[in-house]
Amino acid sequence: MLDNTADAQKTPLVKVDNLKMYFPIYKGVFRRQVGEVKAVDDISFEIFEGETLGLVGESGCGKSSAGRAVLRLYDITDGSIVVNGHDISTSHGDNLRKLRPEMQMIFQDPQASLNPRMSVAAIIAEPLDEHQSLTKKARMERVFELMDAVGLSRDFAKRFPHEFSGGQRQRIGIARALALNPKFIVCDEPIAALDVSIQAQVVNLLEDLQDKLGLTYLFISHDLSMVRHLATRVAVMYLGKIVELAPRDLLYSDPQHPYTQALLSAVPEADPTVESSRTRIILEGDVPSPTNPPSGCNFSTRCPKVMDICKIDTPEFKQLKDGRHVACHLMK
């Protein structure tokens, strides 16, 4: 986006337009629909081949729902998703299943994302069993290859998930995601449940794999410094909407949206002198409920720079001169 001439030659691997994911709420004896949770409310973004798009935001802002909706783990309410030239927003059953190998997911909780009754080899081989018909030997070879790639000893193939540490479990999850040579991987907070020391290992592994295999990541996280380390571009979400989408350096050095500014001001600095002079923007109040978002701009209830128009009009998600996208009435 920053460099328009370079981007014009690249086509986006993933293109999401006006994606909406509403979860209905049923209540009462007759299970009537009384409302909906607007987990993802009209977001659009593109991810280019080989890049990492960071998706950040606070808990409950719809990051994970967005990631899952992009992979069509949910039936989306509205919008279109194009992955590698295939429109998957309305595919179902077998059609969707055939497209699955191109896109995979790494999950947040490595404990919960592995079936406790299956051995490591069986877990990693599951995608192979579903999409390829390999001989027993070739299948095992591929499993060993994947275990090598993520740095697991081949010895572990017959063991069960509970015998591993969190970091090792996450490696198993990564090996499973890699099994079908996907192009696009959604990493749903892959490091949130790990120790800091293990986080670095897993992140380095993800980077290595990206270099080697040319993967494209959608990296969902609430760890702003980790996203800064990994991502090429960063999208900031608040209450189901993307408020700012910008190249990494631009976003971190010069955030435009008041919410991004507040979010970044909360990141602690390692340098004590810088840390002591850091000014935090403290937001008032709580995040409004996604079942009943405020009229106008979603952030208008807490924005320090709120204007009258913010409470009436929803700001457009528009491109600025420097290539970034911001949804705010302050931007002209």
Add this chain to the structure above:
Amino acid sequence: MTDVTSDIRPARSQWADVWDQFKTHRGAVMGMGFFVFVCLLVAIGPYLWTLDPNFIDIRAKNQSPSMLHPLGTDQLGRDTFSQVLAGGRVSLLVGVVAMALSLLLGTFIGVLAGYFKRLDGALMRLTDLFLALPLLPLLLVMIMLFRDTLRAAFGPETGIFLLIVFAIGITSWMNTARIVRGDVLALKEQEFVLAAQSIGTPPYRMIMRHIIPNVMSPIMVSATLGIANAIITESALSFLGLGFPSDFPTWGRLLFDSTNFMTLNPERVIWPGLAISLTVLSVNYMGDGLRDALDPRIRGR
């Protein structure tokens, strides 16, 4: 990682691990020992103890245990030991087959209701309906209606056996279904199911690979309780005169036949009662150990 083959320890089969874990559960091993003993006894016993359970020796009626009749005789002089052996065959077979049937039905309905949201309402109302039915009258009606046709088709013994197994199976699956449904609902929200979904695992294999193995524990518990339940229900039916024919001994039948003579020779009630209780107990212990052994998280602890 230089030499591939030397790197890998010899693969142990999963069943060897299961057996190792099972062996550490003392109650389960004893339970299995006893259950195997009882099975062998009722299977082979009648060939060794060749007294006909239906041979009436009226002069030897109501005897206490002796060398000739180790467990005594009943009011018609039939040998109690050979009756217990013959009765055990039927009771155990009814217990195991009826349990298997109700388990299959319960698991099937529970998994379908839990996994497919669309079927949930209908199947659970069906379960409630069956739970609300008064079972004994229903069993009586079923047996009244179908006894004669089945007898005509399969002969008196096989016909009644099929009918009883079917009747018990179809009226005792509801608890299993409810437990399984609850567990499936919880499992469905686990991330590994989502992961399988993102891989593109179709529902059938999702259920067989991810759901069923993880609901094994409640199923095992239901199974062990089910055997006990089936043996006891069969006894109740026999007591009401609607089970097997009266000259066809089962543990339940023996028990109820002897209640009239409880004051005269109390041991006649004790033998079949003891057989039922001990078998049920041993099956419960076995199920307990098996459940632990099948769970890789407990295995090796």
